[in-house]
Amino acid sequence: MKIPKRKALLKTTLIICSALVFVALWINYDMVRFAKPYIKNADDASLMEADCILVLGARVLKNGYPSHILEDRIITGIDLYRAGISPALLMSGDHGTKAYDEVKAMKQYAVARTVPADCVFMDHAGFSTYDSCYRARDIFCAKKVVIVTQRYHLYRAVYIARCLGLDAYGVASDRRFIYGKNSRHLREFFARIKAVGAVFIKVRPRYLGEPIPIQTSPGSVTDG
Numbered sequence: 001m002k003i004p005k006r007k008a009l010l011k012t013t014l015i016i017c018s019a020l021v022f023v024a025l026w027i028n029y030d031m032v033r034f035a036k037p038y039i040k041n042a043d044d045a046s047l048m049e050a051d052c053i054l055v056l057g058a059r060v061l062k063n064g065y066p067s068h069i070l071e072d073r074i075i076t077g078i079d080l081y082r083a084g085i086s087p088a089l090l091m092s093g094d095h096g097t098k099a100y101d102e103v104k105a106m107k108q109y110a111v112a113r114t115v116p117a118d119c120v121f122m123d124h125a126g127f128s129t130y131d132s133c134y135r136a137r138d139i140f141c142a143k144k145v146v147i148v149t150q151r152y153h154l155y156r157a158v159y160i161a162r163c164l165g166l167d168a169y170g171v172a173s174d175r176r177f178i179y180g181k182n183s184r185h186l187r188e189f190f191a192r193i194k195a196v197g198a199v200f201i202k203v204r205p206r207y208l209g210e211p212i213p214i215q216t217s218p219g220s221v222t223d224g
Contacts, residue, residue, distance in 0.1 A: 057093020
């Protein structure tokens with residue numbers, strides 16, 4: 001009698017695992033399908049008159065210089081700013097400690113390339129893609145945003161932003177080959193599943209605060 005019970009348990013386990021795999025694959029497929037129409041080329045007219053160009057943070061090197069992934073995002077954001085897509089760049093990233101500051105490196109890079117300092121805003125509490133989009137809406141009072149990151153990440157970012165009620169579009173910042181593609185895509189696979197959960201239960205960011213309307217405020221108010 002023990003053998004049939006073991007077979008039944010194994011069968012049940014396989015069914016559950018198969019169902020979970022199917023759900024995970026469907027979530028990834030459906031998120032890409034949903035976001036794809038909103039990912040545009042830099043010269044697309046639908047991007048114009050955005051409240052801000054939301055540049056998502058990534059690793060900063062020990063010398064304070066942006067990693068290649070982050071540098072490509074910043075350069076793409078600057079190009080969009082110069083093309084007149086929006087008068088404001090919103091640099092959103094991790095500034096969780098004094099020793100590590102993604103957004104300062106991002107702003108310094110843009111200002112060094114002649115973007116006026118008051119046109120560059122810093123979101124010091126953009127600890128995740130979800131937090132960055134949520135705070136763009138609730139802290140910086142944006143309604144229409146153009147999100148800049150690599151394409152594999154852009155589907156999730158646009159999905160989150162639109163689920164939060166933003167009129168969000170995306171421009172991919174894939175400007176060069178960067179090693180580690182497989183590991184990044186694997187992490188993104190699971191991050192998409194987590195994003196669906198966050199949107200569903202309406203998670204609040206780690207930090208909020210007083211509104212800083214990006215349409216009427218100077219970028220210097222975020223320099224502290």
